[in-house]
Amino acid sequence: MTALLAIDQGTTSTRAIVFDRQGRKRGVSQQELPQSYPQPGWVEHDAQRIWQDTLACVKGALADAKLSARDIAAIGITNQRETTVLWERASGRPIHPAIVWQDRRTSDFCKQHESRSNWLSDKTGLLLDPYFSATKIAWILDQVPGARARAEAGELAFGTIDSWLLWNLSGGKLHATDATNASRTALFNIRTQDWDEELLSFFKVPRALLPEVRDSAADYGSTAPELFGGAIRIGGIAGDQQAATVGQACFSPGMIKSTYGTGCFMVLNTGGDFVRSRNRLLSTVAYRLDGKTTYALEGAIFVAGAAVQWLRDAVQLIRGAAETEALARSITDTQGVYLVPAFTGLGAPYWDPQARGAVLGLTRDSGIAHIVRAALESVCYQTRDLMNAMAQDSIVPTELRVDGGMVVNDWLTQFLSDMLKIPVIRPQTVETTALGAAFLAGLQAGVYQSLEEISALWGVERRFAPGLDAGKADQLYAGWLDAVQRVKCS
Template identity: 50%
Template sequence: MANLIAALDQGTTSSRTIIFTPSGDIVAMAQQDYPQIYPQPDWVEHSPQNILDSQLDTFKKALKQAKVGASDIACIGICNQRETTVIWERQSGKAVANAIVWQDKRTAPAIAALSDDQRKIIHQKTGLVADAYFSASKIRWLLDHHNLQARAEQGELCFGTIDSWLLFNLTNGDVHATDVSNASRTMLWNIHNHQWDDYLLTLFNIPTAMLPSVKASNSHFGDYQLDGTSIPIHSVIGDQQAATFGQACLTPGQSKLTYGTGCFLLSPTEQTVASSRGLLTTIGWQIDQQPPVSAVEGSVFIGGAVLQWLRDGLGIIQHASESQAMAESVPDSNGVMFVPAFAGLGTPYWDSQARGMMIGLTRSTSKAHIVRAALEAIAYQCTEVVDAMRTDGAQVNELRVDGGASANGFLLQQQADLLGIPILRPKQTESTALGAAWMAALGKGLIKIDDINQYWQAKQTFEPQISRDEAGERMRQWQRAVSRAKEWVK
């Protein structure tokens, strides 16, 4: 009997497929990078076809690596970069334009034009801050700039986040759907009545006919036909919610922090919480017919991406893995502060006009100082997110971490020092893909929810090593630097 689970992990810079056992052991993994497209400043695009081709290619390579066939895969789970927006033709299945990526800021002027009352209503209905980060204004831009409004109203076009695009293609155009976690990131989904919201659709003039249906995260979404085998797709879930699930953060008070391209802190809550500190209220997931699980989220736009920039933009490092040794080769950053606001600032500032900055440079500044300052900047940003959560009344006594940069021990030690709490790195750090796999396994009946707590294990714990006074002084210096980066673009 087939009992392996294939997680299709479609991320911002690469597509991956990881094949798991139900208990979370990795059988095989394949990864493929794909091009990032920067047509002009503040614009970030992806080719939807590149995303699809790379994802399907990694699936086939993972099967080959595992020496198994399609008939050995019990089910597929999909997790995806969120908010990234695709519009395609329902009949042909062809995308009408490149996808607009979540990092893209081209619609910031349209968001800035919203009235205070409109912003308040958006926040009340969606739990989100009105921002170009989310999908709604991206859809509007594509419809306007490609003259697509009439076609959308006639039902000729489909909108979807990346999960919907993959689903549509995996099912040969039979399924146009998403799950509640992804719907809640569009700025069009009402998190209270769990429906596409008429007011918001009217505000952005988005036709209902182009929207996907919305299902529970562990639904049977359809089937992928491969080599004469029908493989059921049994989960769809946004990447950060998937990582939370994969970290076994299933109840209020448990929190995970993902160090990916951006950094994202999520914690489940008993009910929707209105934040006073720039946190987002979002939907974590929905299992079967149970009520959706709410969560609070803090967003850092540039996390691990700063290491990519040091590698590709400046050439300071050749591989991200070098950064730990370089940072540890100097006792401190020699007064350098690095604010990586390449795409603005997220929680708690939500400043789309902020831009990246290094300050404190002197003739004695070395590459190592800059690398150290960059890693410290990731920890500083994440500390502000946790502080915002604490200000809103949440208890954060430990953090479970994952994502590519969680392999960096220097970064995790900095995080423990600044927060004053233990940082737990799990035995299985592929939490995003694992969350999608476990959600699919639930849908398929391979595991039960109680099994997840037993399967999750910590591998290493980083304890704080500095005083709270020293941590406070370092955070004040960081905030001085941030104050100089804010509202730079006019």
């Protein structure tokens, strides 16, 4: 059996999945990843914990598949993007906890320099927002004693989580990233496909910190032999949403997918064209293969599955995500209850880092089911926000391919179709983020010869068609827009 292994390091969990050549899952191992919140709006991870969990998951997935290192053609890595790690090159020790993409500690800097946003967007396709890596890097350099001098001397390394894992997997031999992850730092010029000296100067980030940028399917060396009982080549890296775009076989301009994990991210393939958004969406690198860049428009929602996690862990209204579908079906509607999950601000198309979450419209009759259903509905309303912005920027999609843990919920996926008024397609493999990383590694290893060959492996599990009266959908969405206005700060 030709096997590929994907490392999928996400915001709330770390997974490793073994796939066969047809993209079928053969082995899996997963560990939940805790987050820490040292101050309001701050979100951190333990980078060493991420590495140790990755080691354990790769070993667990191999054991589950009953395979050894020599059976794996290549490893692909996909990761939570923008999350920032700085470490010592000599020891491999992080100098500060990883600052997570959701973190808002640099909001004041971004507000002070908002006049530079168009300049930055023209180079990077991004907005000046705490979401991206550049301000996180600068914050660590300014706050950790001696860090800036050590960075300028070449003693420190920066990486998003893919680079951090690659460094450790290679035994400290390789400091690299791919174009998709580089494109999320706000330091990488996606027109020239290189780190940009003007951006580095603006954010005061020394170039000596930065990894080499390679294609999404490329030679990333191999794992240190002692880690898994033999060296395994590493052939692919992509940020999670770009990997899901590959896993969903969205290879033609106009194809669109949306992934529902901790957050929700909609990506529209725009081909070889760098399309500037007029509606505060992001222009980004979808993937880079054989030196050729494919671009995309992206809408980012900070909280999707994280709202369900909040229901479970913070307010303890549910014991697990599996309960949400039955609770949503148990009532005919929310009776006007809306949950706006702006726990770490609002993402696209609002980009309001100061907004905070709220539950609105509560009455004496409101109960757990109303709040839970409102949380699920909020994901669909936010997706419509993104779809509306994309339609104004580019083309009106005729269908949406979806993936991620949330879309196993049939009620949510049907309500999503109702709200968007287009068919929503759930693929046979909803683990498309990991699958995309495996596909990229397979391209580099020669398991696949082309994107067309990969596209032929994609299949439909279920198609959801709109069933709600269009007028009713518009009425519900109008209530959402009103609720958002009540929590916005800018």
